[in-house]
Amino acid sequence: MKNKFIKNALGRRIPAEINGKKQIPFMGVNKYKPEGKIYSRKIPSNVDYPLDGNKKVINLKEALIKSGLKDGMVISTHHHFRNGDLIANQIFDIAKELGVKDLIWFPSASFPCHEHLIQYLEDGTIHHIEGSMNGPLGKYTSEGKMRGTAVLRSHGGRYQAVQDGEIEIDIAVIGAACADTFGNANGLVGPSASGLLGFALADSEYADKVIVVTDNMVEFPCLPWQIQGNRVDFTVEVEKVGIPERIVSGTTQITKSPDRLYLAELTAKFCEQTGIIRDGFSFQTGAGGTSLAVSDYFSQIMRKKEIKARFARGGSNKYLVKMLEEGQIDYILDGQTFDLDGVKSMAKNPNHVWTSPFTSYNFHSKGNFAGMVDVVILGATEVDVNFNANVVTHSDGYLMHGIGGWQNCLFSKTVILPIPLFRDRIPVIMDEVTTICGPGELIDVIVTERGIAINPLRTDLIEKVKNSGLPITTIQELKDEAEKICGKPEKPVFSDEVIAAIKWVDGTVIDVVKKVEK
Amino acid sequence: MDNKIAEAGNLGPKVRSDCHVKLELTKENGLQIELKSKVESMYGKSIRALIEKELKFFGIENAVIEVTDRGALEHVLMARIETAVKKLIDTDLEFLPEFLPENNYGTAKDQFRFSRLYLPGNSPSMMINAGVHQPNGIILDLEDSVAQDKKTEALHLIRNSLRAVNFYGAERMVRINQGKKGIRELKHIIPHNVNLLLIPKCESGAYIKKLDKKINKIKKEHKISNQTFYMPIIESAMGVEKAFEIATASPNVVSLAVGLEDFTADLGVSRTLEANESFYARTRVINACKSIGIQPIDSVFSDVGDMEGLYNTVKKARSLGFEGMGCIHPRQIQVIENAFAPEESEILKAKKIVAAFEDATAKGLGVVSLGTKMIDPPVVKRAQKTINLAVKLNLLSENWLKEFN
Numbered sequence: 001m002k003n004k005f006i007k008n009a010l011g012r013r014i015p016a017e018i019n020g021k022k023q024i025p026f027m028g029v030n031k032y033k034p035e036g037k038i039y040s041r042k043i044p045s046n047v048d049y050p051l052d053g054n055k056k057v058i059n060l061k062e063a064l065i066k067s068g069l070k071d072g073m074v075i076s077t078h079h080h081f082r083n084g085d086l087i088a089n090q091i092f093d094i095a096k097e098l099g100v101k102d103l104i105w106f107p108s109a110s111f112p113c114h115e116h117l118i119q120y121l122e123d124g125t126i127h128h129i130e131g132s133m134n135g136p137l138g139k140y141t142s143e144g145k146m147r148g149t150a151v152l153r154s155h156g157g158r159y160q161a162v163q164d165g166e167i168e169i170d171i172a173v174i175g176a177a178c179a180d181t182f183g184n185a186n187g188l189v190g191p192s193a194s195g196l197l198g199f200a201l202a203d204s205e206y207a208d209k210v211i212v213v214t215d216n217m218v219e220f221p222c223l224p225w226q227i228q229g230n231r232v233d234f235t236v237e238v239e240k241v242g243i244p245e246r247i248v249s250g251t252t253q254i255t256k257s258p259d260r261l262y263l264a265e266l267t268a269k270f271c272e273q274t275g276i277i278r279d280g281f282s283f284q285t286g287a288g289g290t291s292l293a294v295s296d297y298f299s300q301i302m303r304k305k306e307i308k309a310r311f312a313r314g315g316s317n318k319y320l321v322k323m324l325e326e327g328q329i330d331y332i333l334d335g336q337t338f339d340l341d342g343v344k345s346m347a348k349n350p351n352h353v354w355t356s357p358f359t360s361y362n363f364h365s366k367g368n369f370a371g372m373v374d375v376v377i378l379g380a381t382e383v384d385v386n387f388n389a390n391v392v393t394h395s396d397g398y399l400m401h402g403i404g405g406w407q408n409c410l411f412s413k414t415v416i417l418p419i420p421l422f423r424d425r426i427p428v429i430m431d432e433v434t435t436i437c438g439p440g441e442l443i444d445v446i447v448t449e450r451g452i453a454i455n456p457l458r459t460d461l462i463e464k465v466k467n468s469g470l471p472i473t474t475i476q477e478l479k480d481e482a483e484k485i486c487g488k489p490e491k492p493v494f495s496d497e498v499i500a501a502i503k504w505v506d507g508t509v510i511d512v513v514k515k516v517e518k
Numbered sequence: 519m520d521n522k523i524a525e526a527g528n529l530g531p532k533v534r535s536d537c538h539v540k541l542e543l544t545k546e547n548g549l550q551i552e553l554k555s556k557v558e559s560m561y562g563k564s565i566r567a568l569i570e571k572e573l574k575f576f577g578i579e580n581a582v583i584e585v586t587d588r589g590a591l592e593h594v595l596m597a598r599i600e601t602a603v604k605k606l607i608d609t610d611l612e613f614l615p616e617f618l619p620e621n622n623y624g625t626a627k628d629q630f631r632f633s634r635l636y637l638p639g640n641s642p643s644m645m646i647n648a649g650v651h652q653p654n655g656i657i658l659d660l661e662d663s664v665a666q667d668k669k670t671e672a673l674h675l676i677r678n679s680l681r682a683v684n685f686y687g688a689e690r691m692v693r694i695n696q697g698k699k700g701i702r703e704l705k706h707i708i709p710h711n712v713n714l715l716l717i718p719k720c721e722s723g724a725y726i727k728k729l730d731k732k733i734n735k736i737k738k739e740h741k742i743s744n745q746t747f748y749m750p751i752i753e754s755a756m757g758v759e760k761a762f763e764i765a766t767a768s769p770n771v772v773s774l775a776v777g778l779e780d781f782t783a784d785l786g787v788s789r790t791l792e793a794n795e796s797f798y799a800r801t802r803v804i805n806a807c808k809s810i811g812i813q814p815i816d817s818v819f820s821d822v823g824d825m826e827g828l829y830n831t832v833k834k835a836r837s838l839g840f841e842g843m844g845c846i847h848p849r850q851i852q853v854i855e856n857a858f859a860p861e862e863s864e865i866l867k868a869k870k871i872v873a874a875f876e877d878a879t880a881k882g883l884g885v886v887s888l889g890t891k892m893i894d895p896p897v898v899k900r901a902q903k904t905i906n907l908a909v910k911l912n913l914l915s916e917n918w919l920k921e922f923n
Contacts, residue, residue, distance in 0.1 A: 258848035259647050396559045424535045424589025424643075425557050449650045485646075485684075487592060489560035 003498075010388065010436055014509045018501050019128065019148050021166075026510040029439055034507065038364060039165035041206055049233075053182040053220060056235045060087075060213060061094045063234040064171065067209035069095065072102045072127070073170035076203045079109035079132075080175070080187055080194040080336065084246030086238075087175040087213055089116045096125045104148070106167060107131040108158060108199035109402050113246070121146055130167060131158075132402020133392070133500065141499050142398045144515035150399070150500035152392060154407035155199065155335070156361025156368070157505050162202045163364045166507055172207035174200040174227060175241040179214035183232025184225035188347045190216030192242035195316075195337030195346050197226045198356035204231045215241045226354060248339045254296055254319070255289030259449055263418040264290050266470075267377060267447045268297030274464045276375045276414055277301055284313035284409060285377040287338045290418055294377045295319050302328050313360070313373055316342035316352065324352060333369065335360055335405060361408035363505050373412035380417050382433040385475050387440030387455050389417065390433040392502060395426050397434055397492045397516040399500055407505050410442035414461070418447040427482035427489060429475065434492070436511040437502055446475060453478050493517045524605035526671050527598035528640070529586060535643035537590040541602040542582045549573055549580070555587035568595060572613050576603045593682035594642045594675065601671040615682040617710070624744040625689045625713040627772045630654050630910070631749075631813055631842040632858045633851045634691060638663035639672035645679050649686035651848035654855075657691040660703060661718050669695070673706050680710040689713045691749070697725075704732055709740045713747065714772070719780065720750035721757045723767030730768045746770065749815065753777030754784045758799045761806035774803050775815040775844070804839040818844035825853050832857035865908045868901035873922050875901075 004016040008025035016023060024032060049055065057063045069075075075095075077088045088107060095103055101124050105117070108131065115136035120126045128148025133141050141150050153161055161167045176185035177193040187194040192215055204210050210232045217237040222229075255261060271277045277298060285291035285298075295312075296319055302308060308327060312320055314334035318341035323329045325345075332352045337343045345352045360369045380389040381401070391406050393399050409415065419428050429446070444461065446453045451473035454461050465472055483489075494514035504510040527538040537555075544550075551569050555562060569583060583602075587595070593615040600613050634655035637644050640663075648656050658679060664672040676692060692707050693716035694700035700717065717729065726748060733746055748771045750764050751757075757764070758781070765771055778796050782789040789795070800816070807814040816835040819828045832843055832854050843854050860868070870888055875898045878886045886893040908914035915921065 258651060261849065262651060425561060425591055426589065449647060485591065487561060487564060489557075490563055492559040 008509065008511075010439060010510065012436060012511045014501075014512060015498055018151065018498070018509070023501070024508045026439075026504050026508040029441060030506075032506045032508050034164050036164075038163050039168070039206060041208055053229070055183055055229075055232060056181040056217070056237065060090055060173075060211070060236050060238065061097075063211045063213075063236050064091065064094055065098070066234060067171045067211060069098065069100055069171060071100055072104075073100075074104045074106050074167060076106040076169045076172045076207060077108070078174060078197065078200040078203065079107060079111065080197060080199060081192060081242035081247050082194075083111040083113045084192070084243035085111065085113055085175065086240055086242055087173055088114060091173055092117055092120045092125055096120060096123070101125060102127040105129045105131065106169060108155065109404065110134050110137050112136060132404065133399045134402060135400070138399035138401075142393075142513070142516045143518070144495070144497055144499055146499065149498055150513075151503060152399075152403055152500055153503045154361065154403045154505055155357040155405045156363055156370070156408040157403070157503050157507065159202045159357040159361065160363040160505065160507055161503070162206045163362070164507060169203055169207035171209045171211065172200070172203035173211045173213060174204060174232075176212055176214045176227065177241070178216045178218060178222055179212050179227075179235060180218055180220040180222040180229065181235050182220050182222075183210070183212045183227070183229030183235050184220070184222040185212045185214065185227040185229075185232075186222060186224055187226060188224070188343070190214070192216070192240070192244060192247060193340075193343045193347075194242070194247050195343045196334065196354035196356075198335055198354060200227060201356040201358055204228070209233045211236060213238055213241055215239060253289060254292045257289070259420060260290045261293055262449055263420065263447060264293035265297050266449075266452065267294050267416055267418045268301055270416070270445065270447060270452060270465070270470060271298070271375055272301050273468045273470060274414075274461055277305070277307070279305075279307035280310045281374045282309055282311045282313070282372065283375045283377070284373050284412065286379065287315045287317065288379055290379070291377050292317060292319055294418065295323070299323050299328055313355075313369070313376075314338075314342065316345065318342070321345040321352070324349065333360070357405075357408075361405060361505070363507070368408075370408050370411040371413070373409070375414045375416060376409040376412040377416050377418060378406055378409055380419055381428070383417060383419065383429050383443070383446055383475075384433045384440070385429070385431060385479050387443040387446070387475065388433055388436045389438045389440075389443055390435045391437045392500075393435045393513055395430075395434055395489070395492065397494055397514070399513055403437060403502070407438055410438050414444050414458075415442060416445040416447060417443060421448040421450050421478060421482045422486050425486045427479075427486050429479045429482050430489070431479065435502060435513055439510070446478065448478055450481055451478055522606065524602045526601035526605070533588050535589050535591065535594065535646060536641075537585055537587040537595055537598050539598045539602045540584040541599075541606065543578065543606055544580045544582060546580055549578070550582045552582070552584045553587065554585070556589050557587065565595065568592060569599060572596060572599050573603070575613050576600075576607060576609060576611060578603065578607070590642065591646065591682070593678040597674040597678040598671065601674050604670070604674075612677075612706075615678050617681045618684055620684055621681070621690070622711055622744075623687065623713075625747070627745075627747065628813075629689065631689070631773060631815060633845050633854045634689075634815075634842065635845045635848060635851060636663070636693075636818065639676050640664050640668050642675060642679070645683050648848070649684060649688050651851055652686065653688055653845060653848070653851045654842070655689035655691045655714065656685050657693050657716060657844075659693045661693050661695050669699075673703055677706050677710055680707065680712065691716060693718060693751075701729060701732055704729070705736055708733055708736045708746065709742065711742075711744055713744070715746060715748050716775070717748055717750040718777070719753050719757065720764055721754060722760055723763040726750065726764060726767035726771065730770065747772040749773045749775050751775045751777045752799070752803050753780035755781070755799075757781075758802050761803050762809065765806045765810055765812060771812060773813040773815050773842070774807050775842075776800055776803050776817050778817040800838060800840075808839060813841040814839060815842040815844070816840040818846050819850065820846065822847040822850065825849070828853050829857050859911050859913060860904050860908050864904055865914060868904035868908070869914075869918065869922055871898055871901035872905055873919060876919065
């Protein structure tokens with residue numbers, strides 16, 4: 001049957017159905033609200049579980065068999081172990097061994113280490129992936145080799161999709177740095193410490209079956225229980241859940257690139273001039289080298305002004321921890337720890353608090369933290385003259401990154417994207433982005449090395465930087481400058497085949513990614 | 519020229535904004551273009567068209583050309599292709615990118631030269647954003663940072679960059695090679711609006727005069743009116759002895775710089791942090807400059823991670839009389855400029871002195887005094903210099919005197 005396409009509010013053509021499910025096209029920011037009740041899993045009874053609380057089974061295979069692993073199931077994992085994850089690959093090794101087919105993998109993010117799974121996409125063990133697509137998996141998907149369509153969601157959107165029943169998790173496998181046989185678990189202590197387990201929270205609450213896997217099984221009670229054992233079906237002890245040196249993110253050093261440092265400094269100056277940096281403000285910067293440098297410049301400005309921030313949202317790292325310890329920040333509200341300093345701080349400092357997509361980003365909650373943050377500093381692969389931005393594909397059309405918390409953060413009070421005007425010869429500011437991940441109305445400021453463009457909707461910011469001496473320009477002028485330097489690019493050629501859907505935070509489809517023509 | 523295959527440009531996983539060209543002249547089959555480019559989907563067509571246009575420009579009808587492109591801008595592609603062509607064909611033709619009108623500015627003899635950013639002449643990625651960091655000057659280097667076998671391709675790249683890269687108002691400088699080689703390079707760079715030439719290992723006024731003659735000839739041919747200034751680099755014992763002769767060899771000499779690595783090598787001693795071994799050389803150069811009102815410029819500070827060390831070194835240099843320092847990393851620019859700027863306490867003291875002088879002049883008094891202290895005329899002169907500098911650097915309003923009184 002030929003798929004019908006519908007234009008969404010941003011003019012992007014969206015298929016009516018994806019993976020056999022009816023889709024709702026993006027209607028605009030805050031325009032769509034589903035009705036009904038939150039999805040609920042089957043009712044469990046404690047009589048089905050051992051009275052002594054010991055739910056340990058001999059291995060992961062046993063746990064998966066006991067969980068009823070069968071064809072077509074949705075299997076979820078989380079990404080707190082990042083590129084050091086040893087669990088996801090094992091699950092599908094076992095599925096292959098058992099001859100199970102057509103599984104849907106629902107990770108909170110994928111990493112290059114998951115290239116191992118391409119063989120299972122090839123042989124039919126996995127039907128498709130609903131989660132971020134990094135590196136090799138992104139390339140595989142972009143070339144149209146996956147049978148189903150990839151579905152990319154933000155961290156908050158993943159929680160939303162679970163809560164409104166868009167996706168029903170059959171088995172959740174939660175790797176944990178520390179757990180007891182009852183299933184209480186945390187990410188704080190053990191050889192594979194990753195800080196917290198926030199990305200597995202929805203899975204633990206809504207999956208039909210929940211398996212906790214650890215290499216650090218402690219006697220009950222495992223404290224603190226970031227994951228509650230009362231929601232867990234089976235526990236498994238393995239030799240290793242992760243490779244510690246790959247758990248910490250690769251981008252935890254401040255950039256040494258003079259161009260990026262310049263961008264970071266200019267961003268911080270903008271925040272200073274506009275009064276965003278004031279006593280008691282709040283901010284969020286990501287893990288990339290430029291973002292870390294922004295935090296560092298924030299720190300210098302705060303020291304000079306003798307002020308402090310009420311809270312910073314993590315991804316935490318050593319620089320943020322240092323600010324917390326020196327009293328420049330009252331609290332870190334952390335979604336993930338990017339390095340061991342972050343992990344240690346979270347374990348010992350009561351003001352370094354773990355959060356989850358539920359508290360931070362969720363669409364179906366009675367509010368969330370994202371809108372309370374004064375300023376977020378984010379990245380993008382492309383931005384267009386309407387301030388729409390792309391984070392998932394490169395200009396050649398290849399899917400290379402996940403959305404992460406990026407879409408959710410767009411709801412903060414001021415969103416700033418420090419990005420180079422071009423990378424090598426690839427313009428970053430253009431007429432139309434390859435893939436829209438965030439609508440321009442939520443993106444306030446683009447900081448480039450050749451000028452700062454403020455979204456015309458933010459008349460308040462435009463007013464504040466008058467006579468500031470900052471290099472203020474318009475997005476159109478930036479685009480023209482990029483084309484003047486790089487030349488006007490040809491449009492990459494795409495086929496009509498949709499290989500991935502990009503969900504907005506409310507579950508509607510904001511854009512799709514087409515197969516790359518080689 | 520017998521060889522039929524030539525290469526130019528850079529290859530390797532770390533190479534960015536650059537390309538590599540391998541050209542083979544053939545007898546038939548027209549132009550065969552093999553392009554591997556990371557920007558194929560966006561610029562593949564235009565790169566192929568450029569290759570064809572350029573080869574035809576040089577009269578090449580039959581060739582196999584392999585271009586491995588890592589996101590090179592057009593002027594870089596053009597330079598690399600030209601180099602490969604010129605390794606195989608003897609020609610005076612030049613395939614030039616359009617000259618950016620915003621690059622057609624001149625500079626002044628006495629403008630600030632606190633910070634000058636050195637850029638290796640064969641690395642296009644560093645040149646593209648150099649102006650963004652707003653140094654007083656940008657030096658495209660043909661000398662020490664370029665390997666011997668890459669000199670010609672660097673020359674083509676620098677020429678094209680002078681035309682096509684926006685330097686955002688920084689003084690456009692080129693460091694040529696020493697001796698005759700440097701003089702041969704002039705015809706390739708002077709027509710493209712070079713504001714200042716750095717002349718390495720300069721040891722005589724005669725060399726400057728020779729350079730002057732050659733440059734004037736090129737300028738006449740190309741009807742160039744913008745001035746080209748010289749900054750000879752003193753980096754040998756002989757150079758130090760001839761400092762005054764060099765400084766006065768041409769009115770275009772606006773500054774002398776010292777190069778301490780080569781100088782200490784010439785002396786046969788090690789370069790130390792205290793720099794006692796070069797104290798005489800440095801002060802000699804400073805004195806030669808100050809005697810005719812041009813700028814003495816200090817050597818570079820090579821530890822790019824040590825900003826405190828850099829700041830202290832510049833402060834010391836400033837206290838000796840230097841008026842600038844070379845930068846080898848953009849992060850050094852701001853530190854150097856901050857260190858050369860007069861301190862708040864200096865400005866305040868200067869304001870008091872100049873105000874007292876103005877007051878005394880208004881009252882027709884011959885003697886200037888501040889409190890119970892008499893102020894000598896040279897002190898007033900120095901204070902006025904500090905004030906002028908502070909005003910130029912936007913540390914002080916032009917109308918400060920009104921506000922002060």
